[in-house]
Amino acid sequence: MYYLTRQTAFEASHYNRIPELSDAENFALFGAAANPNSHGHNYVLEVMVKGDVEADDGMVINLVTLDALLKTEVIANYDHKHLNRQHPVFSENPYLQPTCENIAMEIWHRLVPSLPNQMLHRVRLYESTSNFADYYGEGSMVYLTKIYEFSAAHRLHSHALSDEANREVFGKCNNPAGHGHNYVLEVTVKGDVDERTGLVAGLNFLDEVVQKQVYARFDYKHLNIDAPEFETLNPTSENFVKVLWDVLEPNLRPVVLHRLRLRETAKNHFDYYGA
Numbered sequence: 001m002y003y004l005t006r007q008t009a010f011e012a013s014h015y016n017r018i019p020e021l022s023d024a025e026n027f028a029l030f031g032a033a034a035n036p037n038s039h040g041h042n043y044v045l046e047v048m049v050k051g052d053v054e055a056d057d058g059m060v061i062n063l064v065t066l067d068a069l070l071k072t073e074v075i076a077n078y079d080h081k082h083l084n085r086q087h088p089v090f091s092e093n094p095y096l097q098p099t100c101e102n103i104a105m106e107i108w109h110r111l112v113p114s115l116p117n118q119m120l121h122r123v124r125l126y127e128s129t130s131n132f133a134d135y136y137g138e139g140s141m142v143y144l145t146k147i148y149e150f151s152a153a154h155r156l157h158s159h160a161l162s163d164e165a166n167r168e169v170f171g172k173c174n175n176p177a178g179h180g181h182n183y184v185l186e187v188t189v190k191g192d193v194d195e196r197t198g199l200v201a202g203l204n205f206l207d208e209v210v211q212k213q214v215y216a217r218f219d220y221k222h223l224n225i226d227a228p229e230f231e232t233l234n235p236t237s238e239n240f241v242k243v244l245w246d247v248l249e250p251n252l253r254p255v256v257l258h259r260l261r262l263r264e265t266a267k268n269h270f271d272y273y274g275a
Ligand SMILES: [Zn+2]
Pocket: 014, 033, 039, 040, 041
């Protein structure tokens, strides 16, 4: 089995508003996306297909075929359009919100009939460089990711090892005065898209929880000194990602946390699924 991903992009405007709600209620649900005058995004779409390689041409699917499909099904309906007013599906139903989640599902259902059975694996739609939705054709289950960045210092040092062993194991990362990173944290939640709001979770809700549980505790801090979690625990990224899970997961409920990805540097990242 081979997996192939093709990227395309489109620019579109929209708003998220439930018609019978007041301005205040819509802003409470959707944040700034409720602006009745609209706003817009540079959407980036990644379409992942899977399959065996054809013996005669050595390909899963000809990219020319895939590009033509993306052009007629996606670009023609989405690029430089106002989604609430001009998109063939969203304009017909003011109760179907053009959220990142709903657009990812709409694109999936638009592409599937023109592709061989089971070939479409995933639709990933970036609404901005810091948030995207993944859809795998599983009912209304969508995975929503938001990317955060924060800065912290740490020193890798295990209390179970001698000073000499610490220097050997951790090298320059054992520097007593510490060093620091711009940590990048990807928070992925999953769930059925709410029919009324078109959301798995409000990004403003995720932001609030991350602000309180991550930024307030760890941003511009020295993990070993400022964070009680690391008083005796070595702040490796493995330990750190679990600490982050333990503070985020209960505070996100009933939203289901699916995965945390912690990037310590551009060269390494650590994924944790809660177990
Ligand atoms: Zn938007």
